[in-house]
Amino acid sequence: MATPIHQFSKLPLVEAQTSVRAGERRMRAPGEAPRVGVIYNPRSHGNRAGDFDCGMSPHVHISKPGDRSQLPAALAEFAERGIDLLVINGGDGTVRDVLSSGAPIFGDDWPAIAVLPKGKTNALTVDLGVPQGWSLQDAAAAFDTGGRVMRRPLDITQIGGSHNSRVLGFILGAGAFTTATNAGQSAHRLGAFNSFAVAAAAAMGIFQWLFASRSNPWRRGTKMAIGLGATDTPMAHSGIGDPEWRQTLFASTLERMPAGLKPFGDLREGLKLAVADQIDRRTIPALVDVMRGKTPARMRERGLHREVAPQFSLRIEDSFILDGEAFPPGAYRIGQGPELSFVTP
Template sequence: MVDRAVARRPRCADRPGLLGASKGAAHLLARGVSVVGIIANGRSWRNTREAVLNHAPPGVLVEAPETLDGYPAALTRFAQAGVSVVAVDGGDGTLRDVLSALPQAYGDKPPSIAIIPSGKTNVAALDVGGVARSAEGLERLAQAATSGAWRAEEIRRPIMVTTDGWTRIGFVFGLGAYERTTRLVNERVHSRGFAQGIGVALGVLMGGAAAFGKDRQIWRSGVPLSIAVDGAPARSGHSFVLLATSLHRLILRLYPFWGEGEGAIRLTEIAAPPRRLARGFLALGLGRKPSFADKEGYASLRADQVSLTLSDPFILDGDAFSPGPDGRVELKAGSAIRFVSL
């Protein structure tokens, strides 16, 4: 997997954590006033066209890690400076990398998160809101961080995904047909400049066509897995698709979950080979439970912990990962994160 990093270093990058700071910014830091920190990904979809770093108002700190390993150190500098609002400039993958590094930097007292959506897909921002990338938007962000006058505040518990000795913290996990569709989107859609809703719509169409096309046997055979929910006995079989999230809304109003309960993780699985797939897709696309779900292997539930054993790759927030040698992948509801937006 390619590290999420910034392709070019911003001006004053030799001064970690402070980008073109003014006397006003230094005064804010000296007084210990809560400040905003922007953590940017220069390789995101739009950073090559918009110099958001140059729009940062006085008192706002900016970090631009060049490698994935740079995120913990950057966020630690934020924590030491008293940053209470971290603005994530990038897409869902950048948000995942920031959330994954937060515990090391902030411990059990995470900052509030504001999303500056600039990725190929910004599913989390669609759900919890975001902040404009303009100079005016960042100025309003700095003011709101001091006054607390946010347009909206949302609390979400991200999903902690652990395998092969590492943990990533994100919001959208999937495998089977979801992994295959995401691969098609990355290879044939995003590479041609399509992103956001258009990119997702094209991906859904391509995935649907593949499930009914000449490669349908490969797609419909699914992937082998073992799954145990909240400590219950494990069940083994083949899954056509499995999708899990702790967000309350997904892109294009697609939200194929109907399970009840109080668990933070919403999960839907279709067993392989899928039955009555066309009607099932139609119902799920409309946000409804298929009338035949219980009889035909369509299951949806809520949980706080899901234990998987896999042999195939999975997707977390748009990027593919492989399970460790033992195949074990643990999903666990993480600590609550406060998202703020304007």
């Protein structure tokens, strides 16, 4: 749950557990307040200005895990208490860690989830329409009076690896996306966060693509192979540049992106991919159009691809990024995790 970009040496290993949620869900008495479990990340950017209100209600149970290894025990305790609402107080990385640790505990029977946008990046809350400053009190009240949005996270396992090695998150990227994430960290140090940091990194990427040489990491990309669906059908390649390399890969199950970016165009539901081959400078205007949601003429022939797939494989020789942190090269299967119900205002 640390805030700087972190290089994982392997996928997190979470011991398999019998789902504590198995069986009938707890029935609330008329007028009874929902039971709320809060995972509070004190290291998140938005939590550094002050402490958290820990005494609002006896129905609210708050845990402050010191690191990722303490999350399973905290979530198992919440499950045993029969919480109705799980509040995640932190950014996208905290959400990833909580979902990954909670998968063997809650299985397909998660409580409702609310996310307080307290991180340097909060792409999930942008998609959910959660405003900055949304509080624990607001989230608890919205459990009965607010809206609900259903989302399925990316579910990533290593091909040939342990079944207990698994990570869940919402935004995966590789190639120039990894370089952009590092650029976003520079933007954070300059005081730019959330959509401002995303916009700054995107602008830097376009500048590099226009003026840098092919050896520049923004333009070179990464050697990777992408297989679509259960049949692992190789993803089409335009023939521009080295066919074993892609300049960038971006995948997500979210429907709205920060900074108004629309890399998937009209594609909304499910697991979506946006991929660029090693495009030349003449294709940059088309790439800008793709990022704005447009569909340029002869898009595939120019090295720009959009796909929807129930799952895909990724064999990659460089690290990839999931919700702001780096994971090692290797062979991975990316599918969709359980359907989660997110509470919104």
